[in-house]
Amino acid sequence: MSLLTVDGLSKQFGGLKAVNDVSFVIEPGRVHSIIGPNGAGKTTLLNLLNGIYAPSEGRIAFDGHTLNGAPPHEFAAAGIARTFQNLQIFFNMSALENVLVGGHLRARRGLAGALLRLPGRVADERAYRDAALELMRFVGVEAYAAAPADALPYGALKRLEIARALAARPRLLLLDEPAAGLNPTETAAIDELIKRLVASGITVILVEHNMRLVMGVSDHIVVLDYGKKLAEGTAAEVRADARVIEAYLGAAQAEA
């Protein structure tokens, strides 16, 4: 039983088909990676997978429900969370509050209760805070809990985004270049974090340029080039695929 089915997905921007007739299936409990040269359409594809863009054609089915054309908050409600390549942190809030927003859909959101701070709400807040702190500990940024988000170093912000995404208790987590800009030690820590995520039952879709990370953690890889699916399979299969080598290294080197 697949968790996410993408069928004939396309996204057109004017004359450009950024994603062109892409189909694949995401199996639960595994790490799926989307790779491809710059401009291959990886981030566009992620934006389609959580409703930031509406597809021009094709179908996205998550857990049997078609989510085509739904706004991002409905993708979130269905159980899809994500992080961003270019950080999208709430810099007007504390680090802990960033994670609390991640739990938005799981919190009691009645306006009257919030305005009047009804008795149960104080206890709720404490429970939300404990849960958020636990997630910050899980990703290793608990030291910054009380700090304003703009006081965190870059590597911690990357992890904070993961904690915020996890606060939604997602079934599918989209990671958009979680290792971009990180040093090898930090990248190894992200590698280890992804493995712990999968062990806890979360399905991961990873978009990443760091091939060592991708090849090490992925159960399944989809290769995009010029918006089209070029190949898919395990790390070994993709690495041996002549079309993939050609796309990455150029035709001349592939022939040589």
Add this chain to the structure above:
Amino acid sequence: MTVWPRLAQARTGGLAVLVLVIALLPLALTNNFYYEVAIQVGLNAIVCVGLNLLIGYAGQISLGHAGFYALSAYTSAILTSRFGWPPGAALVVAIGSAGLVAYVVGRPILRLKGHYLAMATLGLGIIISIVIATEDRITGGPDGMAVPPLALLGFPLAGERVWYWVVGVMLVVAVWLALNLIDSPVGRALRALHGSEVAAQVAGVDPRRYKVMAFVISAVFAAVAGSLTAHYAGFITPAKATFLHSIELVTMVVLGGMASTFGAVVGAAVLTTMPQVLTALKDYEMMVFGAVLMLTMIFLPRGLVPTIGAAFARWRK
């Protein structure tokens, strides 16, 4: 030495300071004119606390909030003086109708962002202002209209000293509600929209729903102050519905400090009392007003309360 700053930082501490100031201020209010100014500060502060939820926290602009203030003031005035409604019932309907207008208008216009939203809210404020000024058979037109006094449990509210406490209590309630909201899942959703709309959406926040919510709440706060002003003053004119008044309200929020509830109160206090202090410069009042806004933006871009708060925190270290 150690207790005071900790107390001042806590939300309950801030609220306690506000209650203390309101309770002790009458010692310094030696005549009715001072009371009038204090009441005006309180009424403007109620509007600003609400407007700050929209501008400072949710990050949406409104240049039309004088419209909601005046809409509610005139609804109260018309229902009580033209239709003989009891003021209490008129107050509830007036505030409710301002909230309803905010909801109906807010849903389409809050799709807009930045300058476009500013233009749309500006247009809304101007429409309300023109309707009030031209429908003179029911509103009295530019001459304004009289409003009967408000009664509380059969006891008519009259005189500056009574109104001081009414407005004081309402301001404390307004601040308390705002502080509660900010520190709740709903308030965090509003602030998240300001921080990164796309990340908020991805976290499950429906932007339209929460923007409209902030717009309606801020309109209701303005409406409460509007209706109270009408009954307190006993007379209203379209001057309070103008674009200029909307700008004054935004200026108070920005001066006090965006995303600071106590900043909104301080901004209202400073900019309401300043013209009274500067009466000698009467002709230059608006020039000074503008100059204060410019200087604040240049030297205290975060506003009075956040800047002073940050300086205080540094000094403690």
